[in-house]
Amino acid sequence: MRAQTLIGALLAGASLMNAACSPLGVRPWQRETLAREEMQLNAEPLDRAIDDHLYFSKEAAAGGRSFAGGGCGCN
Amino acid sequence: MHAQAQVESTIERELRLEARGREMCAVCFLAMGSPCELLLPAMSGTGALALAQIAAREAWRIEQKFSRYRDDSVIAWIHAHRGELLELDEESASLIDFAAHCHELSEGLFDITSGVLGQAWRFDGAEHVPDPQAIERLLASIGFEKIQWQRPRLMLPEGMELDLGGIGKEYAVDRVHELLALRTSMPFLVNFGGDLRANRPPQWGPWQVGIERPDSDREATMVLGLERGALATSGDSRRFVRYEGRRYGHILDPRTGWPVPQAPRSVSVAASSCTEAGLLSTLAMLKGAAAEQFLAEQQVPHWVLR
């Protein structure tokens, strides 16, 4: 229960932070590190798809990050 | 010594892929003493690098062939055989022909033999101004008309030097542009240290090109929208000498041996080819106070900063 409250608070705080943080960022020519593969938010899509399929078939929660799109009869 | 040269050439030959926002990427490398980049719409990195390799190889080829700082270049070979009648290859002959035409239509302002003035002038921002007599002596070794040139044969008299630095970079931009235009139908922009050319605009609008302020490398003074064609800039932002409180640019008048008085800080010209744009911006600088008038008469888009 306490871990749950903590995670909930972190998420709420993060959404506020995101809203208030619009002046943050980098100039267009400062994106060399962000261009790396491991910094892409949708990096390793095949791995994520395989993982999502496994967790979808073994756990009650699903997706949340994008359209996990159930699409299989395993849950 | 050999290993060092190898290491240097490996470092030199590095292509670096960067993202420029979500929809554009750039491949950067060093060539001809300048940071060079190829801008492309965001695409597979292997595709971008394949195109950039074509661009970089051509830039390095031209640098190796025509740089006066390399002892394996055609220029070095010409310098090693002063006084002899040499037969040039097609590409070198075309460049000398071009220099000859420019010398004539600029009435002597543009002169590829003016490189010897570098022996007297050091543009490091210090107070050092050479002795007028030294300059007089150097003037004897300057003057394209003193060269024997009948295509394809060239004879460079003793004491004279050739320097293609004034047109080499712009020529490389045009050559790379043509090689890439044959290879891809994608929009791209070739930018060799501020001399640039684009084949066509990307989907989201014109290429946003910035012209640096001459005395600060922070904010660009102005951002131009370039759809296609070339932009070349001549400027003194980093190489100048101070004398009696005044700042002299590194553009020297080959007829006098001295910096052009009242030369602008920077001239940018847009034209259909980078060679043409570069020549026009150089000529405008050499016109000094009359730069704006000269460019207005040429009816080319231009930006002069003082």
Add this chain to the structure above:
Amino acid sequence: MQLKRAAASLSTRQRLMAASCALLGATSARGEDGVTAPAPSGLFGTLLDNVTLDSALAYYHENGRIRAVEPIVDVSKVFSGGSTLGVDGVFDSLSGSTPNGALPSRAPQTFASPSAKGLGAGSRTYTTAPGGLPVDPHYHDERVAFGLAWNQPLTRTLGLSLGAKVSDEHDFVSLTTSASLASAFNEKNTTVSLGITDEIDSVKPIGGAPLAGSNYALFEKTGGSKSKDGVGALLGVTQIITRQWISEFDLSADRFTGYLNDPYKIISVLDGGGHVTGYQYESRPDERTRRGAYLENRLAGNALSAALSLRYTSDDWRVRSDTAELRMRWTFAERVRYLEPVVRWYRQTAADFYVPWLDAALQTGTTFASSDSRLAPLHSMTYGIKFAERMGDASDPQASELNVRLQYYRQTFDSPRSIPAALQGLDLIPALNAIMLQVGWRF
């Protein structure tokens, strides 16, 4: 005077143009040093420009239960306008033993695998030894799925994504469509996206769909195929914070209606002492609404980078879940190789109609009930490591790559409360241990 000078100067430019055309025309006539301009590539050549192929083969093995092999291929092409088309295909082959929802017992238990022939002669039966978890060893399924994804930039800062997925297996067909719009602000440091998705599924259980909540022995079946539909929405914000830190926050919601039961799961019915008196098919509500919040942060150092993600979900079945995953990447050998360990922690609470067993005396037959362990209170941990080797330029996000990944997944369940006498000492809901090995190739 001025006019004459203007005329003379104009010819300067014309002469210059002529001179540069002569230069550039002359030097392009032939290539130097073998750098010849190649002939424009034919249709096949242009078709293969900017195409990436990503593929993986995964092998999954649960201890004593399911085994699966899953090859997956994804081909994507970037077009000259910046739009992207992706086509992917998945093939799943599963076999092994799957829990049927009943509880272990001190006596042997016999069940029939789902088939059209009922529980009598001709059906395939299986017997579970005393104390063992009842699992159907005849489980076998194959699934084929295809997906299409189209990404189209509309303006410099607005993009549209459309997607469609079709999945087909022995007893289940699904079609999902999705659309989303993404808008960038603040020099593209901030992106807001909004998307919707629609899914329609058709379930055709082997042997027919059992009457929900009915007695297993009576083998009452209803109808042929059942359907369920779902709609979902996603609101996402991504924010670049520093040159080395990017963050994403998503809110999601979805609602499914229709046939949400698992037609093969049964619940043990026990008397007061804990002995089995029979079994009952499960019964779930015909509606489920879920909400979720997700936060992801990616940070990059020199050779080390990290991705930390947190997720919280809740639904109107009273299932709440927390997920935390940390992935680190260590890049070495001049960015040609990397090692990527990952650890994931997951916890969920039970659905309000989850019961490990039913009490014979309290059966009403009209309330919802399920003993599916996926609706039980559980913890799971994943530990994984990935090793990859890149070919070509290492700093290119799309460089060719060969990789291998190993993961260990363990699911543990809380022991039920007040275990009846006959079941004391039995491991009623055993832990799940699974290994996944995967090789991948991208070029």
